[in-house]
Amino acid sequence: MNSRAxxxxxxxxxxxxxxxxTSNFRxxxxxxxxxxxxxxxxxxxxxACADGRFANVLESHLSALGAAPDxxxxxxxxAGARTGWREAPYVETPASLDALYRQAVSPAGINRPVFIxxxxxxxxxxxxxxxxxxxxxxxxxxxxxxxxGVFCLPGTHSKWVLLTDGRIxxxxxxxxxxxxxxxxxxxxxxxxxxxxxxxxxxxPGFLGGVMEALADGFSLTAxxxxxxxxxxxxxxxxxxxxxxxxxxxxxxxxxxxxxxxHNATVHLIGSSRLTALYGKALEIAxxxxxxxxxxxxxxxxxxxxAKALFLNSEKLK
Amino acid sequence: MNSRAxxxxxxxxxxxxxxxxTSNFRxxxxxxxxxxxxxxxxxxxxxACADGRFANVLESHLSALGAAPDxxxxxxxxAGARTGWREAPYVETPASLDALYRQAVSPAGINRPVFIxxxxxxxxxxxxxxxxxxxxxxxxxxxxxxxxGVFCLPGTHSKWVLLTDGRIxxxxxxxxxxxxxxxxxxxxxxxxxxxxxxxxxxxPGFLGGVMEALADGFSLTAxxxxxxxxxxxxxxxxxxxxxxxxxxxxxxxxxxxxxxxHNATVHLIGSSRLTALYGKALEIAxxxxxxxxxxxxxxxxxxxxAKALFLNSEKLK
Numbered sequence: 001m002n003s004r005a006x007x008x009x010x011x012x013x014x015x016x017x018x019x020x021x022t023s024n025f026r027x028x029x030x031x032x033x034x035x036x037x038x039x040x041x042x043x044x045x046x047x048a049c050a051d052g053r054f055a056n057v058l059e060s061h062l063s064a065l066g067a068a069p070d071x072x073x074x075x076x077x078x079a080g081a082r083t084g085w086r087e088a089p090y091v092e093t094p095a096s097l098d099a100l101y102r103q104a105v106s107p108a109g110i111n112r113p114v115f116i117x118x119x120x121x122x123x124x125x126x127x128x129x130x131x132x133x134x135x136x137x138x139x140x141x142x143x144x145x146x147x148x149g150v151f152c153l154p155g156t157h158s159k160w161v162l163l164t165d166g167r168i169x170x171x172x173x174x175x176x177x178x179x180x181x182x183x184x185x186x187x188x189x190x191x192x193x194x195x196x197x198x199x200x201x202x203x204p205g206f207l208g209g210v211m212e213a214l215a216d217g218f219s220l221t222a223x224x225x226x227x228x229x230x231x232x233x234x235x236x237x238x239x240x241x242x243x244x245x246x247x248x249x250x251x252x253x254x255x256x257x258x259x260x261x262h263n264a265t266v267h268l269i270g271s272s273r274l275t276a277l278y279g280k281a282l283e284i285a286x287x288x289x290x291x292x293x294x295x296x297x298x299x300x301x302x303x304x305x306a307k308a309l310f311l312n313s314e315k316l317k
Numbered sequence: 318m319n320s321r322a323x324x325x326x327x328x329x330x331x332x333x334x335x336x337x338x339t340s341n342f343r344x345x346x347x348x349x350x351x352x353x354x355x356x357x358x359x360x361x362x363x364x365a366c367a368d369g370r371f372a373n374v375l376e377s378h379l380s381a382l383g384a385a386p387d388x389x390x391x392x393x394x395x396a397g398a399r400t401g402w403r404e405a406p407y408v409e410t411p412a413s414l415d416a417l418y419r420q421a422v423s424p425a426g427i428n429r430p431v432f433i434x435x436x437x438x439x440x441x442x443x444x445x446x447x448x449x450x451x452x453x454x455x456x457x458x459x460x461x462x463x464x465x466g467v468f469c470l471p472g473t474h475s476k477w478v479l480l481t482d483g484r485i486x487x488x489x490x491x492x493x494x495x496x497x498x499x500x501x502x503x504x505x506x507x508x509x510x511x512x513x514x515x516x517x518x519x520x521p522g523f524l525g526g527v528m529e530a531l532a533d534g535f536s537l538t539a540x541x542x543x544x545x546x547x548x549x550x551x552x553x554x555x556x557x558x559x560x561x562x563x564x565x566x567x568x569x570x571x572x573x574x575x576x577x578x579h580n581a582t583v584h585l586i587g588s589s590r591l592t593a594l595y596g597k598a599l600e601i602a603x604x605x606x607x608x609x610x611x612x613x614x615x616x617x618x619x620x621x622x623a624k625a626l627f628l629n630s631e632k633l634k
Binding site: 090128175183187188219221222223226230233258 | 493565
């Protein structure tokens with residue numbers, strides 16, 4: 001540790017870590033071992049800052065945590081998008097996750113060291129694809145010793161990632177969450193779907209939808225309408241929302257078969273609700289799964305970059 | 318011909334035929350041979366008549382054609398839906414198309430013989446499904462001698478129908494058109510899709526999308542996002558709208574493989590634009606197609622029902 005880093009670790013923190021997504025902003029003040037000294041969270045994501053408020057938002061939250069004026073900050077996520085604070089160009093697959101910090105960029109208009117980590121893009125290892133933020137969670141997984149495996153991060157745009165020797169070998173974005181929203185709220189199926197009807201991973205409608213989607217010959221566009229028709233014909237008392245969710249998640253798992261070698265454990269990173277649904281669907285598909293803590297992983301990934309930037313590199317000098 | 322029918326045929330027409338859909342109303346005045354004596358068309362579909370204007374709309378168009386006050390009318394389509402003029406309960410698959418007239422219903426509140434033909438539903442020959450209107454086009458196909466074959470009626474909700482010995486053996490609704498609209502206009506892909514960019518069946522984007530969807534391992538939800546990523550990465554100069562359309566139509570054809578025995582000709586019924594796109598996609602998939610005139614078919618189907626109702630049955634007495 002150089003003297004500067006030691007000062008931070010002894011005083012009001014070693015550095016700050018931020019996960020700055022499209023809709024959410026999360027900030028942690030950590031000590032030199034990565035222990036959390038303070039935390040902030042708000043809905044000031046990319047969309048709320050697109051008018052150039054990035055520096056102000058960051059400073060206000062740092063100030064609320066009592067961070068020193070020169071405390072360095074490492075940021076992952078959409079703040080590095082073209083429409084964000086400053087573009088951090090994508091690292092291309094196969095992408096080495098312990099080297100994300102090497103392509104970090106520093107935005108202008110702020111009087112402290114700030115580094116935005118790049119996202120990852122895919123041009124040759126599969127269909128064109130991009131991610132921003134998830135790669136830092138995976139860097140965190142590598143920190144915990146998971147350098148190889150299959151990862152699924154369910155959400156509006158689920159990400160599936162193949163990690164090989166600490167690198168993202170290939171990945172895929174699946175629009176499951178967004179399609180669920182569009183189809184359930186805006187297609188003709190909305191007439192058969194009760195938006196307010198909650199369901200769990202054990203709902204017969206969900207289980208049925210997963211099994212339909214896993215069956216040979218399933219085609220999403222050719223099966224969706226049966227949810228509406230079942231409503232009209234009164235032949236299906238199970239939850240239409242649950243069945244739609246099961247169909248879409250089942251279709252996602254079928255579509256990502258090539259990422260799941262025999263006996264692989266799929267590492268799930270996401271909300272407790274989504275990981276429960278995906279865990280059940282994977283079980284039906286005959287795959288094992290294990291849930292990881294996404295909050296912890298993104299912090300570990302950010303902290304690994306911070307250590308590399310602030311302890312081992314010349315960037316701060 | 319009984320005397321009543323002869324009067325009609327000799328006077329201002331034998332009967333009137335209406336195709337009354339969700340958004341459109343079409344009416345033909347025909348003679349005893351089915352020849353068209355007059356035609357009306359408007360946007361007074363189900364949605365415009367849901368407040369109970371059905372009788373008024375029908376009478377105003379009949380009056381514009383100079384139809385006699387007791388001229389009988391046969392109607393197909395959404396006018397027979399639960400939310401229509403009067404519900405004409407579905408005939409269940411396998412559904413005999415030359416007997417649609419047997420389950421026709423007559424609405425109240427109008428002083429002339431009016432018959433609404435039923436739709437068709439599927440409970441046991443495949444996933445739950447329903448149609449209203451398309452069955453009458455297929456009845457028209459049977460009239461032209463096409464009693465066996467595969468039919469595809471592309472649209473907002475495409476219908477695929479297996480016709481066996483003049484009966485609908487099984488059918489499927491595929492939400493291709495609606496998904497194209499939702500995904501291109503309201504999902505994240507809208508940022509990469511120029512709504513106003515026209516494309517044809519020969520557009521490289523369309524051909525590429527079809528080929529992607531026909532390839533082994535294709536999964537719609539796992540491939541859609543690559544359209545957005547291609548836009549972000551600047552790696553695809555072809556039309557994103559065309560590629561999306563190709564992907565969705567290709568996925569539809571893959572999903573309906575079970576309806577296409579080896580060497581089958583798919584009979585396409587729809588707009589010239591859609592039948593061109595589907596014809597090209599089917600060609601790429603190695604299937605033959607032939608285009609039929611949907612207007613003519615629905616008229617033939619309605620006229621067959623009219624002859625059965627007004628010449629051979631006791632219903633008018």
